[in-house]
Amino acid sequence: MNILVCISSVPDTTSKISFSDNNTKFVSTGITFIIGPYDDYALARAIELKEAAGSGNITAINVGGPENETIIRKALAIGADEAVRINAVASDGFFVANQIAAYAKGKNFDLILMGRESIDYNSGLVHGLVGELLGIPSLSPVMKLDINGTEATLDREIEGGKETLKANLPLVLGCQEPIAEWKIPSMRGIMSARTKPLNVIEPVAVNSGLAFENYELPASRTSCKMISESNVEELVSLLKSEAKVI
Amino acid sequence: MSVLVFLESSDSQIKKSSIEALVYGRSIAAKTGGALLALVVGEVSNISEAAAYGAEKVLQITDARFAQTDAQAYSEAIADAAKQNSVHTMVLAKSSLTDSLTAKLAFLTYATAATNVVSLPDFSNGFVVKRSIFTGKAFELVKINSENKVISIKKNAVAITESAAAGEVVPFSPILSDKAFSIKTISLEKATGDVLLADAEIVVSGGRGLKGPENWGLITGLAKVLGAATGCSKPVSDLNWRPHHEHVGQTGIKVSPNLYIAIGISGAIQHVAGISSSKVIVAINKDADAPIFKAATYGIVGDAFEIVPKLTAAIKAAQ
Numbered sequence: 001m002n003i004l005v006c007i008s009s010v011p012d013t014t015s016k017i018s019f020s021d022n023n024t025k026f027v028s029t030g031i032t033f034i035i036g037p038y039d040d041y042a043l044a045r046a047i048e049l050k051e052a053a054g055s056g057n058i059t060a061i062n063v064g065g066p067e068n069e070t071i072i073r074k075a076l077a078i079g080a081d082e083a084v085r086i087n088a089v090a091s092d093g094f095f096v097a098n099q100i101a102a103y104a105k106g107k108n109f110d111l112i113l114m115g116r117e118s119i120d121y122n123s124g125l126v127h128g129l130v131g132e133l134l135g136i137p138s139l140s141p142v143m144k145l146d147i148n149g150t151e152a153t154l155d156r157e158i159e160g161g162k163e164t165l166k167a168n169l170p171l172v173l174g175c176q177e178p179i180a181e182w183k184i185p186s187m188r189g190i191m192s193a194r195t196k197p198l199n200v201i202e203p204v205a206v207n208s209g210l211a212f213e214n215y216e217l218p219a220s221r222t223s224c225k226m227i228s229e230s231n232v233e234e235l236v237s238l239l240k241s242e243a244k245v246i
Numbered sequence: 247m248s249v250l251v252f253l254e255s256s257d258s259q260i261k262k263s264s265i266e267a268l269v270y271g272r273s274i275a276a277k278t279g280g281a282l283l284a285l286v287v288g289e290v291s292n293i294s295e296a297a298a299y300g301a302e303k304v305l306q307i308t309d310a311r312f313a314q315t316d317a318q319a320y321s322e323a324i325a326d327a328a329k330q331n332s333v334h335t336m337v338l339a340k341s342s343l344t345d346s347l348t349a350k351l352a353f354l355t356y357a358t359a360a361t362n363v364v365s366l367p368d369f370s371n372g373f374v375v376k377r378s379i380f381t382g383k384a385f386e387l388v389k390i391n392s393e394n395k396v397i398s399i400k401k402n403a404v405a406i407t408e409s410a411a412a413g414e415v416v417p418f419s420p421i422l423s424d425k426a427f428s429i430k431t432i433s434l435e436k437a438t439g440d441v442l443l444a445d446a447e448i449v450v451s452g453g454r455g456l457k458g459p460e461n462w463g464l465i466t467g468l469a470k471v472l473g474a475a476t477g478c479s480k481p482v483s484d485l486n487w488r489p490h491h492e493h494v495g496q497t498g499i500k501v502s503p504n505l506y507i508a509i510g511i512s513g514a515i516q517h518v519a520g521i522s523s524s525k526v527i528v529a530i531n532k533d534a535d536a537p538i539f540k541a542a543t544y545g546i547v548g549d550a551f552e553i554v555p556k557l558t559a560a561i562k563a564a565q
Contacts, residue, residue: 013497017380120379163433167429177490213386217385221541224539224542225543226546229548245505
């Protein structure tokens with residue numbers, strides 16, 4: 001089982017987002033970066049599949065600068081065997097997908113796993129594009145995954161439910177919970193991660209059709225109107241006549 | 247140089263979010279001077295609405311295999327419709343189905359995709375759209391420079407207004423590759439009759455303050471009188487009190503209803519991110535300092551077990 005897990009480096013989910021330089025730069029001061037929560041599920045399931053198969057190799061790939069090596073080492077500590085960092089700014093989903101596909105081409109990965117989307121730019125395009133670029137099927141969001149030989153059985157979330165599918169490897173999958181439980185690195189994992197290979201590769205040229213202009217923060221809500229607990233009728237009347245939502 | 251809108255249906259009805267996509271597409275077509283086309287799959291009872299909202303031509307696929315929502319087949323069909331009708335811009339309403347086909351469609355049509363778009367394009371400086379990023383915590387403006395574009399819009403990206411057009415319905419048989427319908431569906435579980443969370447106009451959500459799954463009647467009872475969908479916070483789905491597909495938040499379902507009622511939910515930043523595009527938020531919590539009140543429009547501090555039954559009765563009485 002040869003698995004590629006794509007990980008994004010994103011602000012911790014508790015982060016407050018702010019911008020500087022006239023809303024053109026993301027302020028990373030004070031922000032803790034983590035492995036994308038959905039990618040973290042994909043990594044955890046990859047490790048379980050490798051353990052179940054009794055053999056295999058897991059490569060973690062990230063597109064980003066040297067500052068991302070902390071989270072890449074964490075992926076190695078959790079259980080990836082080796083890692084690759086594409087030395088470039090992850091400017092958009094199309095760019096990232098092209099870097100991943102260029103790396104994966106010809107390496108015969110049975111599975112390419114990643115989160116359903118990154119929680120920073122939320123494009124949700126990378127798994128679909130990687131599949132198309134490599135000419136292999138892609139599915140998302142996958143919430144359960146089992147492998148039997150060269151066949152995958154998986155559950156995909158659909159609106160108001162789920163469908164169970166069977167597909168042959170190789171596959172590109174966008175993952176989400178409850179595909180696996182997040183894994184916490186062990187002390188032994190942390191020690192061994194220091195010596196596992198982390199290769200740095202320069203990016204391929206990509207001509208993206210998207211150009212960033214600037215950021216915006218949502219307008220802050222006006223302060224909350226408090227209503228006495230003994231007067232729920234007032235709330236009903238406000239929802240009806242003031243907010244006009246019921 | 248036309249605009250093509252993919253109309254998704256649910257229970258043989260064109261979804262409201264797809265009507266929004268149609269109005270969105272109409273605005274682009276008016277600006278760029280092209281025709282507005284729509285693509286619909288299967289029999290839909292309200293197909294005339296496509297004309298009422300401006301579609302000049304409605305391509306209808308009747309191939310029964312499309313009952314299986316195979317992303318490959320759907321993206322090939324939309325791409326083929328685009329190719330045959332000199333379409334440069336494709337508009338989709340964000341959903342589970344379109345999320346799974348947007349990237350494929352962009353690839354097949356040599357287009358640039360922009361997802362989570364929340365407003366009409368600004369043409370004053372090219373083609374600039376606003377996207378929701380950091381899971382509702384911020385926006386970015388991006389310029390799409392390529393001629394072909396795929397735009398996936400979030401709910402409420404545009405206000406629905408009518409503008410009647412010919413709306414001629416034309417049967418359409420897309421050319422599909424052998425990759426279409428190659429993935430086998432083993433089984434399908436779908437809740438029927440319930441209001442779908444992502445599409446709901448009103449959502450009633452419960453948190454750990456409800457103390458246990460046995461108390462969920464409070465949530466479903468209120469939801470029932472409002473015709474609302476039910477949701478929950480992450481801890482509630484992690485504890486298996488409620489199924490995962492009800493989890494609202496940064497790593498769950500993101501909702502944009504007109505009314506979101508949070509009951510016994512403290513309002514962790516991850517939960518608020520998933521509800522921030524709601525029009526009105528009502529918070530009911532016994533802790534006056536709970537962060538949910540910072541995100542809420544209306545708040546009641548008190549015991550949910552006393553307030554919710556009273557609220558349910560008051561809404562019933564007011565109907």
